[in-house]
Structure formats: structure tokens, C-alpha cells
Amino acid sequence: MDTVVEITTATGTAGASDYTTTTTTVTIPAGSTSVNVSIPVTDDGIDEPNETFTVNGNVTSGNTSNTDPSGTVTITDNDGTPVVTIGDVTVDEGAGTASVPVSIDVPSSVDTVVEITTATGTAGTSDYTTTTTTVTIPAGSTSVNVSIPVTDDTTDEPNETFTVNGNVTSGNTSNTDPSGTVTITDNDGTPVVTIGDVTVDEGAGTASVPVSIDVPSSVDTVVEITTATGTAGTSDYTTTTTTVTIPAGSTSVNVSIPVTDDTTDEPNETFTVNGNVTSGNTSNTDPSGTVTITDNDGTPVVTIGDVTVDEGAGTASVPVSIDVPSSVDTVVEITTATGTAGTSDYTTTTTTVTIPAGNTSVNVNIPITDDTTDEPNETFTVNGNVTSGNTSNTDPSGTVTITDNDGTPVVSIGDVTVDEGAGTASVPVSIDVPSSVDTVVEITTATGTAGTSDYTTTTTTVTIPAGTQVLM
Known part of the structure; x- marks a missing residue:
């Protein structure tokens, strides 16, 4: 007679996601000993160990010594053992965090x-925060x-990297020490050197x-520095x-250039400081600056x-001077x-004199007349007008004093012999050299062997005019 068996499945380590729950009835025909029941199993993509479920039977017809047979289906996995990786990541330093996939x-x-x-x-640790943590990839x-x-x-810097290392402490992987690299890109502009x-x-x-x-x-x-003359010279x-x-991390250094403290008056002067970047990372390589030297x-x-x-x-040599040297010519128009x-x-x-740049004095020669007239010291003025140059005044003036080289006049009254019939005696009153001023002489007569019956007593005043030597 036929043997009829009702079949049901029951989960074990394999669950309903691993096979299709099945309830069916199979019949072993009379005279036969076996039939097969087909139960669908699922081919998933999950790595897992071998798993089992149970196939239970219940004999509903026939003649058997037992009525509740049971069998086990073992499903073997066909998925490779997982490989764990830590992803390489590139992140801008302004992002705040690097999100690294494990x-x-x-x-x-x-x-x-x-x-x-x-x-x-x-x-380095100034670029990211040292991190130690544990992450879990959940099953599935x-x-x-x-x-x-x-x-x-x-800080401007090239792209920089650090490593993220992993150690698998639990799970089923073919490797246990994955590693990934984080690349930090810079968001700072390339430095400009000035x-x-x-x-x-x-x-x-x-x-x-x-x-x-x-x-x-x-x-x-690293910057090579050279100087170049401008209006300021060496x-x-x-x-x-x-x-x-x-230095790396800094932004500035100073270079000291000696300047000269001269005694020449001059305008503000400039020279150039040129640079050439020989090492480093800058957007420009040839900076230049100007040094202005102010005069003191x-x-x-x-x-x-x-x-x-x-x-x-013969001549008066008159100095025309400035008290400190000038960097430009000083031109002065001279008049007397x-x-x-x-x-x-x-x-x-009337003439023009030039005090050359860097000098302080020149002389102007004025002819002097050597006369024969006695006179006191006399003066005339030499006036200047600055027509070019840099001076605090423009109208200097000086005085020339001429001293006399003629002797002081000697006054004399001449001896005269006259016939009494002449009527008058003309007596010369003289000075031996001309004078620049009138010479006034009061005249009186005094008797000698000639008495007042021989001449007329005379009292008078005579003047020898300036520039004249004798009066008759």
C-alpha cells in the first residue's frame, strides 16, 4: 500500500531568509521505497558559516513502525570571506572633519x-586631531x-597626509590590519613676498x-637681497x-642697511632694495621696496x-658762503x-657767482681805486640775490671797508717877499696832500721888524676845499 508523509520545515541556524518555508505531502507508492521533496534555498550575498534547518515528517497513511521522521538540511556558504578596508580620503583643511569609510x-x-x-x-598633530576609537560594521x-x-x-603648505590604521578585534574577515590614507589639501593662498x-x-x-x-x-x-642706487647714491x-x-611658520624678517650721516644739505633721497626668492613657495619671486633717507x-x-x-x-676779495654744504649748486647774483x-x-x-654742490664758499673780486686823497675809512655794500639753489635766505649783504693809505696832510703858510709898492702880499696857505674834507685855517698877522705902519693887521679865515692843496 502507499505510504503518505506530510512534510514541514523548521528553522535552525538557517532562517527563513536562507530557504523557503515549505509544507507539502509526498507519497511513496506501494512497492517503492523513496521519493524526494524539493525545498528552495536562497543564494544571498552574505558571508556566513554553514547553516541548518529541519525537515519534519508526519505519516498520515500507510503501514510504518514510526510516524514522525525528521531530517536536517545543511546549507554551505558560497560567499568569500570579507576583506576589510579603510578608504583613502582627500579633504580640504577647512572641512572640519575627515569622514573615513571602514x-x-x-x-x-x-x-x-x-x-x-x-x-x-x-x-602632523597640528593638522588633525589624534584619534583612537572603535567602530562596528553591523552584521549585514x-x-x-x-x-x-x-x-x-x-599656513600655506603642500598637500599633507596621515594614516588611519585598523585592527579587527571581532568578526570574520580575511585580513585584520587594514590601513588608509587621509590627504589634507591646503586652502591658504600661496604667499606673496614683499x-x-x-x-x-x-x-x-x-x-x-x-x-x-x-x-x-x-x-x-629664502630671499637674496641687493640694493640699487636711486637719487641716493653710495x-x-x-x-x-x-x-x-x-623661517617656516613666520611671516617677516628685517634686513639692516647702513645709511650715512653726512653734513650736506640735500632733499629726501631714495634707493631701492630688490629681492630674489631662491627657495620657498611664493606666488612672486622678485619683490622690491624703496628706502627714503630724510636729511637732518x-x-x-x-x-x-x-x-x-x-x-x-687793487681788489677786494669778498667771500660769498653757505654755512653747510648743499647737494645742489648755489647761484648768487652780486651787485655793489x-x-x-x-x-x-x-x-x-654786477656779476654772478656759483658755489658748487658740496662746497661752501667762493670769492667775488671788486676793483678798488688807489687815489692820493687823504680820507677816512669808507664803505660800500655788496648785495646778493640767490637765483638758484636751496637756502633759507635769498638776499645776503656784506660791507667792504676801504682803509686810506695816504698820509695826514701837513698844513703850511708860505714865506713871501714882496715890494712895498705891490700893494698886497699874496701868502699861500697849503697842505702837502689833498684831503677829502675842507681844511679851514684862521689867519692872524703878528709884527716883526715890520710894524703895523708897514702892513695892515689882518685876521681872517681861509678854506682849502676838499681835494685842493693850496689857497693863495
């Missing part, structure tokens, strides 16, 4: 637990992310010139060639010297003006 290539039926640690590379999932803080600094403009008093001794970059750099910035500063280094010397005062000269000297000395005592002179 993954397995196929799902696992068990949790995968990975201990995470970071290790410095070209990126393939990835989780670990967040690592990154630092947004202000050489500062500086104004310095010539008495300062040195000009301290800043060589700077606008943002810090992660590498040294007599105003010391030619300088040197090399300066702005007073503006020259022009004078015309007072001179005393003997009339026999009479005083007690007139044009008969000197030659009227």
Missing part, C-alpha cells in the same frame, strides 16, 4: 569590530564612517627693511648684498662776508651799492 567588500553575518588609530605622516552591513577632526590653519618701503633719518645709522610674506608658509622662504648708504630667511642738516644760510681792504690792494665810498673809490660791479 568597509568590508561583502556583508557578514556577524558584526565586524575594528579598532581605529591615527598615525602622523607629512601631516558593509560600511561605517569614522570622523577625524582636521585643523584649518593659516619688501617694505621705509623712511629713515640719515642720522639713524641703519635702515631696517622688512622682508615679509602675507601668510605663513610651511617651508623656509655716499648716502652702504651697498648691501645679503640673503635673508623667513639745516637748510644753508648764505652770507656775504664783511671785508676790510687797503685802497692800495655806494655808501661813504663812491664810484671813485671802487668799480661798480
